[in-house]
Amino acid sequence: QEPESQEASRFRLAADRIPEVPFGLSTSPxxxxxxxxxxxxxxxxxxxxxxxxxxxxxNKDIDAEKITRFVRMNELRLVTEYNPVTAVGxxxxxxxxxxxxxxxxxxxxxxxxxxxYRAAAELFKDKILFILIDSNLQSNEHTVSYFRLKKSxxxxxxxxxxxxxxxxxxxxxxxxxxxxxxxCNRFLx
Numbered sequence: 001q002e003p004e005s006q007e008a009s010r011f012r013l014a015a016d017r018i019p020e021v022p023f024g025l026s027t028s029p030x031x032x033x034x035x036x037x038x039x040x041x042x043x044x045x046x047x048x049x050x051x052x053x054x055x056x057x058x059n060k061d062i063d064a065e066k067i068t069r070f071v072r073m074n075e076l077r078l079v080t081e082y083n084p085v086t087a088v089g090x091x092x093x094x095x096x097x098x099x100x101x102x103x104x105x106x107x108x109x110x111x112x113x114x115x116x117y118r119a120a121a122e123l124f125k126d127k128i129l130f131i132l133i134d135s136n137l138q139s140n141e142h143t144v145s146y147f148r149l150k151k152s153x154x155x156x157x158x159x160x161x162x163x164x165x166x167x168x169x170x171x172x173x174x175x176x177x178x179x180x181x182x183x184c185n186r187f188l189x
Contacts, residue, residue, distance in 0.1 A: 007057040007062075010062070011023070011064075013067075014067035014068045014071065020089075037054070041057060042054070042067055043055075055067065055070045072092070072093065078118055078121045078125070078130065079118055079131070080132070082133050082140065083139065096163055097159065097160070097187075098159070098160045099124070099129070099180070100147075100159075101113070101132050101175065102143070102147070102149060102155065102156045102157075103154055104136055104151075104155070105136060113155060123177075135151055156172060157180065159184065
């Protein structure tokens, strides 16, 4: 309600930390009503899934760091395709655990694989960053070889813990929610 409140200043501080994400601040009841947003709330609109996430700023221990973390965690898509454009966002993610699906996007089974991969991503939201690596892109060849895989071994899952570079790889005949879930749970344990 107050553009000069503590909540608004924390919001502005978070906005300054993430210049690549457009931010807006409104105290207008008409604007809040139009978007169905409550006062003292950060509402993140996600274009990809036509979804939104809300963070209530009335909680006194929400600081600029938590707002920044909220935006970073929720700005990424459920599954982010890795390419030169998204590389920076992936590397700057606060999630330290990355699960990569290395696959051929031209495969007739691609949409089926992605459906299972997205469903599994829902189960590990806020824990693991799910990334798609298209093995057809020349820029992704180094990623495939980093995990000591050949194109003939794909599709495969590779899980990677950024701080200590611990990793595991699983080659698959079929990408299923259960196999992904088992693989992730084993690594987390």
